[in-house]
Amino acid sequence: MNEPTRPDFVPQSSRYVWVPRFVGLYAVSDCGIVVSYQRSGVRRLSPSIERGYERFTLYRSSKKHSIGGHHIVLTAFIGARPDGGICRHLDGKPSNNHASNLAWGTSSENAQDTVYHGKNRWARVTPEQVWAIRELVSECHMEARKGSSEACFKKDRYSRRL
Numbered sequence: 001m002n003e004p005t006r007p008d009f010v011p012q013s014s015r016y017v018w019v020p021r022f023v024g025l026y027a028v029s030d031c032g033i034v035v036s037y038q039r040s041g042v043r044r045l046s047p048s049i050e051r052g053y054e055r056f057t058l059y060r061s062s063k064k065h066s067i068g069g070h071h072i073v074l075t076a077f078i079g080a081r082p083d084g085g086i087c088r089h090l091d092g093k094p095s096n097n098h099a100s101n102l103a104w105g106t107s108s109e110n111a112q113d114t115v116y117h118g119k120n121r122w123a124r125v126t127p128e129q130v131w132a133i134r135e136l137v138s139e140c141h142m143e144a145r146k147g148s149s150e151a152c153f154k155k156d157r158y159s160r161r162l
Contacts, residue, residue, distance in 0.1 A: 007035055007042045015099075019058070020075045026058055028076050032069050032097030034058075052094035069097040074104060086110055092117030 004027035006016050011031065019026040019034070026045075027035045034045045034056050047054035047069055054069035070087045077099040081087075085104040089096060092113060105113075114120040125133070 004037065009044055010035065017076050019072055022058055022060055025060060028072050030077055030099040032073055034069065034072060054095060054097060070102055073097050073099050074102050078104060088113055092119060
């Protein structure tokens with residue numbers, strides 16, 4: 001089927017293609033705008049938000065399909081999901097469904113992303129905090145060498161600096 005006609009509300013600079021498995025019914029832009037071509041003309045779909053992720057309800061043959069916006073964009077612009085693959089938001093923001101921000105990856109890569117973006121509840125210290133702690137320890141060693149009687153490791157001293 002031909003490319004979908006671009007509605008006025010889809011930016012001219014973005015790519016615009018049919019949604020796989022819904023060709024002729026729905027189209028998506030590379031910035032995550034989903035458009036319906038059913039019923040009374042062209043209209044932009046409004047997503048529901050679940051835990052920060054956009055979800056769209058698409059209909060085909062009277063059947064309802066609830067699909068994440070990131071999955072729609074990935075399958076349309078990158079390709080089908082590989083076996084065992086999951087969607088990764090490269091910037092850690094679940095609402096950012098730009099094609100340039102999405103990639104298929106493994107669950108291990110996705111877990112590494114959560115640590116990198118500071119969203120892993122088990123990763124208690126951020127990289128910035130590690131550097132701040134190292135700097136404080138270094139300062140403490142310098143004070144100890146100078147013979148300072150001030151206690152280096154006070155809880156309030158760390159909490160003010162971190």
